[in-house]
Amino acid sequence: MPRISATKQAILAAALELGALHGISGTTMDEVAERAGVAKGSVYYNFASKDGLFGELLTSGVSSLSRTLREARLSATGFASIEAMVAGMLTLIADNRALAKLMAAEIFRTDRAWQETMVSLRREALSEIEAALAPLVPRDTSESTRLLMAGGIFGAVLMGGLEWLLFSPGTPAAEVSAALLFTFSGKLDAGSPSAA
């Protein structure tokens, strides 16, 4: 990772907090400077524009999502790779709650300056899930169908994870992971459930 200055880091952190709370359109560079405790000139010295600032936040967020997913995928095989990905994503969301909220809000926006970059980075992240799915689905499943499944799994973990952090933060991460994985385990469709 490239080294970034303490000032730049403070600006990124302030932008993230404000963006997660008020949205990107509802956040101004003045507010970012104030929250970061730096002069406005310093914000513009580090980022040419608000678009540049939030674009960098979001693209680096999706890149670290992809890295987490790839590591999880390579750490196991078969359905265990899906389990590792769900657990890895949940940890990432819990450790970066503001970023997860911002990503949930931004992921389907189509009017942003960084749209092209985001579409290709999101595709990269989904491709990691898709690669883990490939050996688990019928051989004639098309890549676009596998990507839809990957999008569904990603959505389940993102929404389930945010639901957890906002509405039942006392639940241990392992229980959340188990609850989400239960829905992918086939036990829902297994007829009468066992008393676990």
Place this chain on the structure above:
Amino acid sequence: MPRISATKQAILAAALELGALHGISGTTMDEVAERAGVAKGSVYYNFASKDGLFGELLTSGVSSLSRTLREARLSATGFASIEAMVAGMLTLIADNRALAKLMAAEIFRTDRAWQETMVSLRREALSEIEAALAPLVPRDTSESTRLLMAGGIFGAVLMGGLEWLLFSPGTPAAEVSAALLFTFSGKLDAGSPSAA
């Protein structure tokens, strides 16, 4: 449903289009009036504020989601009720793409005037999924765990559905539904897949 005037309908439709494109903070009442082809006074005659306008859009959207989910749940039993809910939600998303985008962006915002209403309405919608899950999960599963599972299923369909509409709109709805349900069917965890 209460009858609403053609003007009010035009304002709501314009607000929805603009909000889905530029976000709520990025949309002004002036722009809503212009897009709806009505005078600005007419917008304020119908809605006291932008918050009131978007609050009405979102709460009525979540209410119709709950209705759809309840009807689907009552139309079948066992895992088939989950299948009916996924299909019903996908149809709703496809028929109301702008609303689905807006809801995805707003669902975890915690600084909105309508926040309280949205939290309780979202809970109502998730409770429908939770009620369908109850007979399918181990008897000692807590309500909060079932709600997390419900949030995951909701997230999978919302994100999978938007992924579909934005990136592979040519895929028939039934295939999308089948792809998402496949991940909940347990076939992922079934070892070597059959050639479907």
